[in-house]
Amino acid sequence: MGYAPSELALVPFVSVENMMRIVHATGIERFLAELARYIEEDFRRWELFDKTPRVASHSREGVIELMPTSDGEAYGFKYVNGHPKNTREGRQTVTAFGVMAEVDTGYPVLITEMTILTALRTAAMSALAARHLAPDGARTMALIGNGAQSEFQALAFKALVGVDRLRLYDIDRAASRRCARNLAGRGLDITLCGGPQEAVEGADIITTVTADKQYATILTDNMVGPGIHINAVGGDCPGKTELHRDILMRSSIFVEYPPQTRVEGEIQQLAADHPVTELWRVITGGTPGRSARDEITLFDSVGFAVEDFSALRYMRALLSGLPYFDKLDLLADPDDPRDLFGMLMRAQPQAA
Ligand SMILES: NC(=O)c1ccc[n+]([C@@H]2O[C@H](COP(=O)([O-])OP(=O)(O)OC[C@H]3O[C@@H](n4cnc5c(N)ncnc54)[C@H](O)[C@@H]3O)[C@@H](O)[C@H]2O)c1
Numbered sequence: 034m035g036y037a038p039s040e041l042a043l044v045p046f047v048s049v050e051n052m053m054r055i056v057h058a059t060g061i062e063r064f065l066a067e068l069a070r071y072i073e074e075d076f077r078r079w080e081l082f083d084k085t086p087r088v089a090s091h092s093r094e095g096v097i098e099l100m101p102t103s104d105g106e107a108y109g110f111k112y113v114n115g116h117p118k119n120t121r122e123g124r125q126t127v128t129a130f131g132v133m134a135e136v137d138t139g140y141p142v143l144i145t146e147m148t149i150l151t152a153l154r155t156a157a158m159s160a161l162a163a164r165h166l167a168p169d170g171a172r173t174m175a176l177i178g179n180g181a182q183s184e185f186q187a188l189a190f191k192a193l194v195g196v197d198r199l200r201l202y203d204i205d206r207a208a209s210r211r212c213a214r215n216l217a218g219r220g221l222d223i224t225l226c227g228g229p230q231e232a233v234e235g236a237d238i239i240t241t242v243t244a245d246k247q248y249a250t251i252l253t254d255n256m257v258g259p260g261i262h263i264n265a266v267g268g269d270c271p272g273k274t275e276l277h278r279d280i281l282m283r284s285s286i287f288v289e290y291p292p293q294t295r296v297e298g299e300i301q302q303l304a305a306d307h308p309v310t311e312l313w314r315v316i317t318g319g320t321p322g323r324s325a326r327d328e329i330t331l332f333d334s335v336g337f338a339v340e341d342f343s344a345l346r347y348m349r350a351l352l353s354g355l356p357y358f359d360k361l362d363l364l365a366d367p368d369d370p371r372d373l374f375g376m377l378m379r380a381q382p383q384a385a
Pocket of ligand 1: 251268
């Protein structure tokens with residue numbers, strides 16, 4: 034076949050292997066801190082983004098979602114799934130990949146794995162929110178749900194918030210043990226707890242990052258004392274929540290994009306007009322974050338497309354200085370742009 038792709042045909046592609054190389058070359062805590070800075074920059078220019086709730090296809094066991102957005106110059110989207118039963122079959126709950134394209138031509142400029150990148154961006158987003166919402170001097174975090182996302186959350190809170198004491202709880206003790214093992218030697222004082230009540234004792238921050246395809250009650254009202262910051266990550270689909278409604282009634286609630294969070298977040302349990310604050314308003318300084326010591330603040334995280342856009346933007350910046358990508362023959366690029374058919378025919382195998 035007489036075919037050699039042109040430069041225009043080739044799109045930088047970051048495989049899982051290369052993503053891991055990039056994270057190690059950067060250093061994971063530095064990666065989390067820089068990624069948080071990219072997210073922060075994009076939240077500061079929130080109003081210019083083209084925003085829509087993600088497009089979700091629900092099924093009995095899970096959800097598959099497409100998450101698009103654009104800042105007018107670049108366009109990005111992520112494909113992501115959520116299947117809580119997957120870990121029982123040796124698969125991940127969440128997998129993802131994403132694309133960034135140039136708005137001017139519509140040509141993709143990056144295609145990348147995003148399973149690892151999603152864990153990093155979710156953790157960076159959580160820690161960025163906590164910087165504005167957690168009580169001053171917060172050092173102790175209860176981390177409930179010790180699956181794939183958990184170590185990333187722990188390290189982002191260490192790097193960005195100053196958390197150095199972790200209280201782990203998972204219904205599966207082996208998951209907590211793995212999490213503790215993976216985090217050993219990173220300057221975190223880790224306690225394994227026997228239940229959620231024990232985990233929240235003395236915590237300034239509670240992160241819930243469990244996976245269950247139903248209305249779950251990971252935290253009940255009596256477990257949440259005044260002044261706590263809750264980072265609720267695992268409730269992110271219709272019918273899939275983690276907090277008792279009474280906690281929400283006592284909390285100041287901060288969200289990413291209300292039209293999506295009202296459907297997917299903890300606040301799906303509340304009236305459609307229950308007051309919530311958009312995080313970008315806090316990040317730009319227009320609205321206060323935490324305003325009293327005894328206030329309970331809640332980041333009702335569901336994950337929004339702008340955060341993935343920031344992650345893609347950060348990857349592009351990193352790739353300008355690192356060799357860790359392949360060039361994928363992704364775009365058919367005939368010499369004469371209208372001769373797509375001719376290009377196909379010229380590639381026909383010749384009879385021997
Ligand atoms: N908000 C976001 O941006 C965002 C991003 C990524 C993932 N998520 C969500 O975060 C959750 C965790 O994702 P993951 O990849 O770590 O999943 P995972 O399946 O790897 O881990 C989930 C863990 O939760 C534990 N668990 C389940 N029910 C529990 C309970 N009642 N109490 C304590 N532990 C419990 C499980 O044993 C498991 O170890 C999922 O629900 C996922 O959809 C949200």
